[in-house]
Amino acid sequence: MQQTKTNLTTALVDFLREQISSGEIAPGDKLPSENSLMTSRSVSRTVVREAILRLQAEGLVHTRRGAGSFALTPPRDDSESPSGHVPRTLQERRHLLEFRMGFESQSAAKAAENLPPGALADMDFALNAFRASGGNASETMNCDYEFHLAVARASGNPYAVQTLQSFGPAMIAMPRQRFDMPTDELSPRLARVAEEHEAIREAIATGDQVLAAAFMRAHLSNSIRRLEHESGLTPKTFG
Incomplete structure (x- = not known):
């Protein structure tokens, strides 16, 4: 029984x-x-x-x-989001990543230019929490989101911050590997995500606007490829 x-x-x-x-x-x-x-x-x-x-x-x-x-995350109050829309399909997730690629690359460049006090500490907190999550799906999702939000805040552009907040952690594309049982270490795929975040952080810390934007664009482009690979689809079949 x-x-x-x-x-x-x-x-x-x-x-x-x-x-x-x-x-x-x-x-x-x-x-x-x-x-x-x-x-x-x-x-x-x-x-x-x-x-x-x-x-x-x-x-x-x-x-x-x-x-x-x-x-994954508690439901959001519709008043917090202008659209109230959570990306569900693979097509919607890709569209969101493509949209983010534009303004988040600019946010990274502006963060490198401005770098307000405490900005790097916020990024480091999110990075360290991501690595310490052990692949726990909810925690890695939230830490991933908090890193991108810290970059947006460092840009000094309130519209970039509001845009990310309107989506919340649900904006993070979640490969199925993130849904495995948590372990003491990140999976190779999540370790690569952490490395990409750290590259963005270092470029911002050195004040290199061009490199910061390039690393952010490459990170989100890699996220699209990871999503396609996980779905068994190519860019052409993705639509």
Whole structure:
């Protein structure tokens, strides 16, 4: 009996993890209710609750008392976002990365030019937290976002900051490798992301506007390639 319950819990965890990683349940979306999962997956309430606890431990689900469980990050108040739109499809994620490539490259250049007090400390905090996350999906997503937000703030352009805040952590493209169980070390793919962030930070620290913009553009371009590779698509088939 115990083995059967364990197998059912594992199967439900795998199902919900796939729903999250594929974008069927987007960041901030509410997971199906306990009753809905019990009916659709033919499992007990205990199995559902244990599956949610395991997803919480993986950093994939946030549960808010009285409101339910949500994917990756807590739901955003629509008043915080002019569009209220979270990128769900691969096409939308690519479009967002292409959009970010333009203004975030400029933000990196302006950050290198301005470099206000405390800006590097904010970037370093996000970088260190990213490396210490061990690949926990929710933590790496938030730390990734906080690094880009720190660069935008360092640019001194409030519109760049507002644009990133309007998307929140959901703007970060999430390769499925980020949905593996957390480990003590970053995966090779996440380690490369950290290295790209550090290159941007160093260019900003030295005041090299051209290099800072180039590294930011290369980082976001690499993010597109990582997304395409993870999806098994080429730029042509991506649309």
